[in-house]
Amino acid sequence: MKIIIDAMGGDHAPLEIVKGALAGQKRWGVDIILTGDTTEILKAVEACGEKTLPHGVEIAHATEVVEMSDDPATVFRRKKNTSMGLGLQMVRDGKGDAFISAGSTGALLTGATLITKRIRGIRRAAMAPLIPTSTGKAVLIDCGANAECTPEYLVQFAYLGSFYAQRTLGLDKPRVGLLNIGTEDEKGTDLRRQTLALLRTAAEAGHLNFIGNIEAKEAIKGGCDVIVTDGFSGNILLKTMEGVGSIAGQAISGIFRKNLLTKLAAAAVMPGLKSFKAMMDPNKVGGTAFIGIAKPVIKAHGASNAEAVENAVGQAVAFASSGIIADIESNIHLMTIHGE
């Protein structure tokens, strides 16, 4: 398998990206193509302790970089030779099996839509991270790619999330919930009520295991396997979880540092504490796939360090070999809603 990585995207590019790519190559046994400025990439390779480009690693030269200040909608028309744009073209043309970038989320989503293209019939690609819950993990779709949604988008997200949960969580019939401010059918906005009706119809037809509205607190307790929502509220849910996790971590750390006795107690529960921290650590997660794009495109956290990139390579491998894109393509007829 060959993974294409935008060497110039992200807060710590190119050094941390290259470092993570080289580690990912060894760990996951894949070939890597790094897109970006050849001189800069070679300098980073050298800084990683390698005198020459390791076997199985190539560079695809690009002279420009997508900056955070670039307008996502037009950047690929203005800048023709960016490391991100080149990577998207290469994955589209089959020169690699997946593409990873830690660059601008908006630009990557737009580029994936314009260059790599959506799966035919999919109206919007969504970002769907796996979030920790009390009972395991759940797919949160969308977490920020689409701030404003229509019922059709949300219905499609429900299907996309369900296929993703089947493939990544190994569930036969993932329980799909619509994130809302209450469980009763009349709760929420028009968008929520219209979507609820469409999802109930899909459930009655046996296409989805839709369980109805779900509140955020129940969702993170493991009340469903797929949390369907617009990117605006999904992003707030995700960031709130990150914030609460961070506060909880600091509070626990403070409690255990109080005196010798509590420090001894901390040593006893340290493995558990470490796994709790890892559960909330974006660097352990690596990245988030854009579901609905015709080829695997993975968004790594903007602040990705080498560990995050290494993990993103693993995620790219898993996504590319999961068969989810074929699942979506063969079920697209279920997801199209006419006459809106």
Next chain:
Amino acid sequence: MTMEAIFKTMQDLIAEQFALDADEITMESSFADDLGADSVDLVELVMAMEEEFDIGEIDEEELTGLKTVGDCVRFLNSKLN
């Protein structure tokens, strides 16, 4: 290419991109108000127009005036004929 032929081709392009029936799209259809298009939709459509009609790259300044399907059809007519 006649205006009518350009409109038919545009109807097909837009129907494909926005998952609509072609007969729902008229010359008066507004991209933002009737089709719910955002900036990415418009760039996507413009790229499809450039490819379909083989007219090279459309300048960004020219894009700003294209608010309805009819605007696009007239713009393409001026480019092609």
